[in-house]
Amino acid sequence: GFVCEWGGVGDLCMSPDDVFGTQVLVAGCYVYDNIGACEAHQPVGSCKWDDTQNPAVCVENGCHAYDNEGSCEANLLCDWDLTKSPAQCVDAYCPNTHKSKDACNADTLGPCYWNANNPAGAECQKRVCGDITDKCD
Numbered sequence: 001g002f003v004c005e006w007g008g009v010g011d012l013c014m015s016p017d018d019v020f021g022t023q024v025l026v027a028g029c030y031v032y033d034n035i036g037a038c039e040a041h042q043p044v045g046s047c048k049w050d051d052t053q054n055p056a057v058c059v060e061n062g063c064h065a066y067d068n069e070g071s072c073e074a075n076l077l078c079d080w081d082l083t084k085s086p087a088q089c090v091d092a093y094c095p096n097t098h099k100s101k102d103a104c105n106a107d108t109l110g111p112c113y114w115n116a117n118n119p120a121g122a123e124c125q126k127r128v129c130g131d132i133t134d135k136c137d
Contacts (some may be wrong), residue, residue: 029065032058045088063089076118076125098124 029047032038038058041047045064050057063078072080072089079092094112098104101114104124116122 029058029060063091065089076120076123079126092126094124094126 029038029041032041032047035049035056035058038047038049041058046061046067047058047065048061050059063072063075066072066075066078066089069080069087069089072078077092077095078089081088081090084090093109094104094107098107098112101116101122101124104112104114107124111127112124113127114122115125118125
């Protein structure tokens with residue numbers, strides 16, 4: 001069996017071996033009942049106050065909810081931004097900017113490419129060296 005804590009910044013599951021070690025569990029955004037505490041949650045920007053719901057609630061804030069590079073980069077809609085101090089997870093440029101194949105393939109800033117083989121459905125993604133078959137620019 002596993003011991004799980006759901007609702008934190010990323011779900012955390014521990015194996016039976018982990019139970020006897022030290023694990024740091026982070027409070028999820030949902031525990032805050034006011035805008036100040038919600039938006040002060042660390043890392044700053046990982047929670048946002050959603051006043052479109054009644055009553056208003058504190059919710060995870062997309063890519064900003066990831067607090068490490070591995071979790072961030074595992075989500076194709078997110079990128080780990082080393083230009084920020086400290087580094088943080090931000091919305092990825094390619095999939096959040098281009099929704100059509102033509103616009104994606106014409107992009108020169110990304111660099112982006114249209115991935116028709118994506119198991120979740122075709123989408124614009126950031127080109128990385130592993131995606132390039134002829135040479136790595």
